[in-house]
Amino acid sequence: MYGEPALPPGFSVLPYVNPDAPRGGTIRLAEPGGFDSLKPWVLKGNAAWGVGVHVTETLMYRSLDEPFTLYGLLAASVETAADRSWVEFTLRPEARFSDGSPVTVDDVIWSFRTLGTQGHPRYRAAWAKVAGIEQTGDRSLRITFSESDRELPLLMGMRPVLKKAQWEGKDFAASSLEPPVGSGPYVVDEVDPGRSITFRRNSEYWGADLPVNKGRNNVDVIRYDYFADANAMFEAFKAGEVTIWRELSALKWTQEYDFPVIQRGDAVKSEIPNRRPSGIMGFVMNTRNPLFADWRVRQAMIEAFNFRFINATLNGGKDQRITSYFSNSALAMQPGPATGREAALLQPFAADLPPGTVDGYTLPDGSDRALDRAGLRRAIDLLEQAGWTVRDGILQDADGRPFAFEILLNQSGTAMRSASETQQIADIYVQALRNLGMQARITLLDSAQFVQRTNEFQFDMTWYERALSLSPGNEQLLYWGAAAADQPGSRNWMGMKSPAAEAVIAAMVNSQNTQEFTAAVRALDRILTAGRYVIPVGFSPVSRLAHTADLRYPDRTTPLYGDWPGFMPELWWQEAE
Known part of the structure; x- marks a missing residue:
């Protein structure tokens, strides 16, 4: 895309492979x-x-x-x-x-x-x-x-x-x-x-x-076996029916790997570092639903999610918080106001962007306790600004309609989280939302039903994962573009339609050098993060x-x-x- 490839014409082998690796197995x-x-x-x-x-x-x-x-x-x-x-x-x-x-x-x-x-x-x-x-x-x-x-x-x-x-x-x-x-x-x-x-x-x-x-x-043979859920997959590895297992829980990695195949040395543990963006993972809010169309409501939902407590409870506090879509990389938005080329890209849209996009946005700190009182107070204040009040213990709008919605989960889990972990996170979150008078229910679906409903955007809130590379480009329109918001099967699950996002994506794909490109990606990161579409959880750099x-x-x-x-x-x- 820019400059010259690192490997010269006539190179003999890629630098990250073992050219002498044996064949077979x-x-x-x-x-x-x-x-x-x-x-x-x-x-x-x-x-x-x-x-x-x-x-x-x-x-x-x-x-x-x-x-x-x-x-x-x-x-x-x-x-x-x-x-x-x-x-x-x-x-x-x-x-x-x-x-x-x-x-x-x-x-x-x-x-x-x-x-x-x-x-x-x-x-x-x-x-x-x-x-x-x-x-x-x-x-x-x-x-x-x-x-x-x-x-x-x-x-x-x-x-x-x-x-x-x-x-x-x-x-x-x-x-x-x-x-x-x-x-x-x-x-x-x-x-x-x-x-x-x-x-x-x-x-x-x-x-x-x-x-x-x-x-x-x-290797001569690669076989993929399908299981009902992550627990069955893990048991298959412990029984020797699966040869590689990717552990997603830092807590399990340190506390639950003392079973026989590990003790005998028949299996080993490896940690592989990376320098790629964190991507985004957590609960996505479907803005096609009027319930989540207001950024103040979405911020209230983020305030009510106590990541610090959830991370300590489920992962021993080992996961790092996803602070933006490109965190853990040089493409991530920087703290404080946007400057230079990044600010220039955002300026034409500044009046229509949610607060914090240009000036800087950070996620709430959360609390070590299950009940984050400060976060809940901020959430209540934002909800009141958006026209929601608690009457008789129920959060209602001016017409008396309750704040009720469904959280959709895949009972088979996802690429980055087991079904049991996503449900545990959802259960803790639902308890916190009850303190705001919200009525949230969790629905578990099998993989086929989950894919069908998310392809058609038939959900209020659901678990969302999007890996992002160090070379973002046109695919970002499929993730966040206005046309994709109405295209079944697209990855724009939140339904965002942002002229600012489309403008900076256009700047990305037409950048003439890495400096222009990085500024455009950081501007996009600000639009996505301050758009408050996803309630992010944590990630591991290994x-x-x-x-x-x-x-x-x-x-x-x-x-x-x-x-x-x-x-x-x-x-x-x-x-x-």
Whole structure:
């Protein structure tokens, strides 16, 4: 995106892999819930994890050590105009699908058009900025863009390439359990719908010796088993049925890992640091519901959430508070008022932004006690300003309507929190809200129902997780853009429609250097955080992985992102006995 890639032309291996890692062995992983589809590129269905990771490939490979840097994968070369108004890719002649057929320009063009028009909504925003796509040679194609956006050539490089002959003539938008034919290092080997999926390394994989692939994709078999909840997953690891377990609770990590496989040395504990943004995690408020449309009400909800007590009770106080969407990174908003370029980006919208956006916003400190009286007093004052008063112990508006809402939870848990932990947090929170006269009820749904309702934005408040990278760009519109607020399946669960957010995202993707880019991201961080859409919890700057002792990872050269998609199981290997 800016400057030059860190690795020179003709590099032999990525700096964070073990190029001498042995091949072979099996990794068994646990996932919550179930699946009913093998098509992760469409909105319908609940797709099995791993298909888009292990089976299909993109034109370019995303470096785990360099934000905004891509290297050739299916593409042998890439060329773009100085103003990034077009990009041209040339395919490697040796690129093959797993059935032996070549990856062609026709496959690429069909894939991009189909994903952009019939695929998941996440593909459509970028495709809407494509003026044309055409074949320019036996192995080359050019994509021309209709508007200025310096990130678009990179986004096109990260689109999955599918086999046209497999899907043409079928309803691509429909979910399916048909195993996709991809060009990646693995093929779908066995599928037990809803229960397990197994991937087998393709011994004829065309790209095994590419510099971006040496030391990656080392194990022969990757299996994902699905369980009802995190407790069942953890028990499976303790019983030896799962080979890697990612522990999300700092308290359990220190107090509950004395079971036999650890005591015998058959399994070990590893902590993997990272330097990536915290992202956002906690309870999101749906502003489509008039109940949460007023920022004062949302701030009152934040005041009533006593993070200090919850963190001490459930995590021994070990988690760090998420203070903004990009905290734990250089992209995070800084304390105090915005200055310089950051302030200039916000100034045209200052009159319409919630208090604290420009001048500085911080979360309440909370209390060591279960009842945070100071926070509740501030919450009551804000609610009264917004037209809510307590009568006969019930918080009501001027027409006597009670402040009542539903907190929606996934009974299978999430990627970053177990179901039991999210419910414990919700239970403590509901007790605090009763002190304000609010009537909050918790609803547990299975994974399929939870996905359906959140895809359709049918909730008042729910648990929300969004990982954010060090290279934010166009995808931010899918997270926070106005169009996404009305697009089922988008990640804009809070329903925010902010001209200021869209303006700074436009500034991000058209930045000419890292200084402009950082200022734009920090401005976005202020808009999101001071928008008070999410009641944030905590995060850990390290990942805690327990795994069988014969599994290894390149711990001397851990990439910038640490334990992140692309790291496990891709960089791991199994030592021979």
